Amino acid sequence: MKPLLKRVLNITKKMIIGFILLSFLIVLLLRWITPFGSMLMVERKLAHWNITQQRTWKDWNQISDHIKIAVIAAEDQKFANHWGFDFKAINHALQHNQNNKKIRGASTISQQVAKNIFLWPSRSWIRKGFESLFTLEIELLWSKQRTLEIYLNSVEWGEGIFGIEAASQYYFKVSAKKLTPYQASLLAATLPNPRKWNPANPNIHIQKKAQWIRNQMNNLGGKNYLRQLN
Template sequence: MKKIRLIALTSVMYFFVYTIQIVIVHRFVNPVVTPLMIWRVAQGVFGADHSLVIHKTWKPIEKISPNMVYAVMASEDQRFLQHNGFEWDAIKKAMAYNKKHKGKKMKGASTISQQTAKNVFLFPSRTWIRKGAEMYFTFLIEVIWSKERIMEVYLNIIELGDGIYGVEAASEIYFKTTALKLSKKRAASLAAILPLPLEWSPTKPGRYTANRIIKIEAQMNSVEQPSWLLKSK
């Protein structure tokens, strides 16, 4: 029993040391590939209708239009600058909704921090273990990274189409421009498809997506401006 306890304690210690180290590394080193990218390619290899090519071009936050920052905050996480990684009231409401509407599409309440943690460190899954790991990594990046770094990583790894990751690649493919030159309308169009990037299009939106674009563009003016964007003006 002593050996078992020692092995368990050592394993837990190594887990915490490793995960903290990898989060520190990604505070300064940009992720080359994410588990989601690998997963999508694997799905394509085994017959799913997914691209086997990964389109991505990393851009520092200074090379991404502020319009894109405001758009994702307006659509995904309006209190991004205030919370510590979690919106507990929204989580409770989502849990209550999902419990009441079993069998239907589940409602999420993930913040930008949670989405970043999930995409950088974890493979897609809907298990409670994966959700627990997501909360753990969200806590780590909120402590170790800055909000600016979280946003920078998020904007460079989010899925925005089949094989399209990050706003630079999406800007080039959809609009033939760079992320730095995104207009409010185009930024809102990209943000609008984030819930279902493999089904919705920013250039040929259906009625629902078109309404999302209008709503997001209107809300972009009311979100709080990050300090790092104000300093760059």
């Protein structure tokens, strides 16, 4: 049994090393290559074949600075400074989830990119392990600007609506470059549940959250914050 066990362990070790090297290569290539889509898009398509998906890639300079700072203000205000994980937010979320039925997340933008682009949607510890690996590789191989660019082009903003250009056109009939601070804050406010809330027809909750986001955008320094992402 010992030789067999040793052989199994060797094969397992090689498979793990091979996977890490392959994932490293894929993440490195996406530093320059536009992703074809995301695993989230694949999952949604498998679940709803009849829904046409809308997504048009836009490069960094073709996206309004307002939506860039809005999603940072809403989702991850330490984005420019962390290495993929906000441990203080994670600790707060763990404490909250121990005493509440409503689960609170603490994923950074980098983690959300890792999850949406590369992985299947679930809450298992195995998936979290893969997410951590891809997050570290993203932080190591991409600039913050590239991470946010891919995030904005892949995030879900409604049933079949993926990426900021599709969302801008669908909800406000403008290109992603033309979004105003008000429109950007409404889009960012719906991100926790984009298939439930409509930024073009916001309820009171979304309106209040959008106002809070605009205040945070100003507190962060507005467009000046983006200079840290180069």
